[in-house]
Amino acid sequence: MLSLIPGAVTDSAGRAATVHRAWPRSDGGLTFEARENDGGLIRAGVVDSLGKATLVPYGKDPVLGDLAGALGNGDLVVHRYRKRAVLRVGDGYRKILPPGKAETVAAAHRRMRTLAVPAGVETPDVVSTLPGGLTLSLVRGTSFHELGRAALGKPCLPNGWTQGWELWSRKWPLLAANPPGTAPATHSPGDEGATLRQWVERCVESGQLDIRPEKLEQAALEVERRLLSGAPQLPVLAHRDLHDKQMLFSAAEGTIGLIDCDTLALAEPALDLANLLVHLEFRREQGILSTAAEQFASDAIHSTASAMAVSSDRLLAYAASTRLRLACVYSFRPPYRSLAEDWARRVLDS
Known part of the structure; x- marks a missing residue:
């Protein structure tokens, strides 16, 4: 069986993007993350089980409901379709997650920060948490x-x-x-x-x-x-x-x-x-x-x-x-x- 992952893909508007990583799906297809060749925008995409690759419209995701609203406040740096997205926002990062995931991730970061401080290791602070995601502070270095x-x-x-x-x-x-x-x-x-x-x-x-x-x-x-x-x-x-x-x-x-x-x-x-x-x-x-x-x-x-x-x-x-x-x-x-x-x-x- 040949690999389904394309090296490059073009959307319906003619914008070309280079694929840099992908993940398998349970239905035999793939999701991928690419970067536009002109401008460098991060784009998510999908490959069906027959090998047809499609770039998703920038910042669109049916599962990550908070993503569209957050785009105006930061730069998209990661988009794993239907799984998670990360935006650089001011002095921190905003993680956009599927419903019900944010509090679990926030709890892990809070626990690590509590344990890291006595060891003299810096970790992100949880600045805010909403059902659709959380904002983390920057770590120096x-x-x-x-x-x-x-x-x-x-x-x-x-x-x-x-x-x-x-x-x-x-x-x-x-x-x-x-x-x-x-x-x-x-x-x-x-x-x-x-x-x-x-x-x-x-x-x-x-x-x-x-x-x-x-x-x-x-x-x-x-x-x-x-x-x-x-x-x-x-x-x-x-x-x-x-x-x-x-x-x-x-x-x-x-x-x-x-x-x-x-x-x-x-x-x-x-x-x-x-x-x-x-x-x-x-x-x-x-x-x-x-x-x-x-x-x-x-x-x-x-x-x-x-x-x-x-x-x-x-x-x-x-x-x-x-x-x-x-x-x-x-x-x-x-x-x-x-x-x-x-x-x-x-x-x-x-």
Whole structure:
């Protein structure tokens, strides 16, 4: 089966947009996010099960009822059709969500902020909440993703990169070990295995990788066995989507920041650390992070794992899960589909 994801699409008015990421739907189709070639507006779109791609009118969404009204107050930066949208508004961000979702997301951010303050980590404050969404304050600093890109081609690693990772490695164990008053849900090794299997199934059904389905499915089962066979570590506070775009460092203020805390949970410490570690490997493969910068960050992450008594077996098990999952996720992103396939083949052959 060939991939349904187009690299580019044009609407009825002749406005062309480049697709940069997509998500599978249960009916065999896809939703996607694109950016207009002229002007850069974010556009959502859908691909039906026959492969017909359609750009949705700018800012329109039948599920995200508050989106149309919010557009006049901010710049649309994310639009996942029927799922969520994010606007930059003044000194913060407005998340537009389906009915009934906003309070759950707001509660996760409030819980994280309560726990982050004693650890010296900055997180967004919930400025306001409405049934259709919530507004979050800005967090000071530059993302580690941007810091890594800025280090490319430099003869020496910039102070921002080295100082940021040194500070993060001191702060993260304090935050993760902070016991929540009201415990969030637990994300178990079994849950991690189920998440991986779901992504592999989506990838196989959509034909995103030119790899035998049974080989991908067998790899997912083997990773799941590794996750379930080892002795799990006691769970700690987990971000569950920790990567370089979610972490910020302010050299001027000497602070570490953390954003997008929607998926807050309790989990083994290896989950977040492995997710971060593998994302940096992938950034190097993307050509947006130097080998030296990745090595410095990797050393900091391994040092943090040691400080948190994470065994190498648990870190390797979660890293294996993350590598295969990232191959599937990025196979739905046209600019990186070829890289995702190469990455997947190396993961399966290792």
